[in-house]
Amino acid sequence: MSEVSIVIPTYNESENIVNVLNEIELKLAGHNYEIIVVDDNSPDGTSELVKKRSIENRNILCIRRTWKKGLSSAVVEGVALSSKELICVMDGDGQHDPKDIIKMIEHKNAYDLDLVSGSRFLNLSSEIALSKNRKSLSDAGISFANSFLKKKLTDPMTGLFLIKKSIIENIQDRLYKDGFKILFDILMLNRTLKSDEVQINFRPRVAGDSKLNISTIFNMLGQIVENVTKGLLPASFFVFAIVGSVGVVIHISILSFLLLSFGFVVANAISTFIAMTSNYFLNNYLTFHNLHKTFSERLSGLIKYSFTNSFSILANIGVASQFYINNFSEISSALIGILAGLILNYFLSLNLVFKK
Secondary structure, X not given: OOOEEXXXXXXXXXXXXHHHHHHHHHHOOOOOEEEEEEEOOOOOOHHHHHHHHHHHOOOEEEEEOOOOOOHHHHHHHHHHHOOOOEEEEOOOOOOOOOHHHHHHHHHHHHHOOOEEEEEOOOOOHHHHHOOHHHHHHHHHHHHHHHOOOOOOOOOOOOOOEEEEHHHHHHHOXXXXXXXXXXXXXXXXXXXXXXXXXXXXXXXXOOOOOOOOOHHHHHHHHHHHHHHHOOOOOOHHHHHHHHHHHHHHHHHHHHHHHHOOOOOHHHHHHHHHHHXXXXXXXXXXXXXXOOXXXXXXXXXXXXXXXXXXXXXXXXXXXXXXXXXXXXXXXXXXXXXXXXXXXXXXXXXXXXXXXXXX
């Protein structure tokens, strides 16, 4: 068997990670491997459990990141610390069977492949491990992802894959570090890879919560935009703009309703506050991946967001007025003002409100 570094990004997997490590040790006994767990400062003590386990098995290394978040950046960091030629990325929730690592390596060697991904859907037998909601999200994500890939896959969203270390090293600067579906990003950035899928034994989650949710789909959408525009439009800005558009709809809808009972000043003030509040919570969840988790973090974030919004409103008005004075049409001036306010609001939010 080829030497392999197994990179496991984790967040709040204390109920699963020890069993995962034990199972890898059992099923890869006699093989040359190392395990690199990259933990995003889990509050449930995931990293502490891994470090205790590493005392017993020197093939286990644990990195606890207190300064970064995100699965893709965790994988890149794990790869940078690896010492083997092959990298296997797998989840830490116990749903991936370590026996499939051997299966992927054998398939890679047999067909001289650059990448082998573990598919949950190559055959239909593994679908039972997904809840109805998660299956629906997976189906939507797979269909969407395949529309942007050169080679269609049955499971481009899988978290289990085997790849040559050199391939990740060559594209790591272009990978979307805040992403959650790094395989999809790799396939988008390198369309010449010799790749294939193997059916894996995808098992039900024993404990903890799945990380797949609607924000993952928005994350993928932004990821695609960033790749297509060569980084000109950051993924987070694209999602931020979508949230802003939703805020406009909320504002106008509530304003129209309130005008039936209140004057414009009161109705507009209430609708502005509601739209701004909804934008903050949507951005926290969709754009910045639920960065603010506790009540105090969200209250503080909302106050900061309200403060930064005042500057973006002033920028909107000021820029629009200047263009209107310089003989631009009302609509053109307004749209340019909105864009200026959006850009300023994004950068202030990124650096002041949702700063990691």
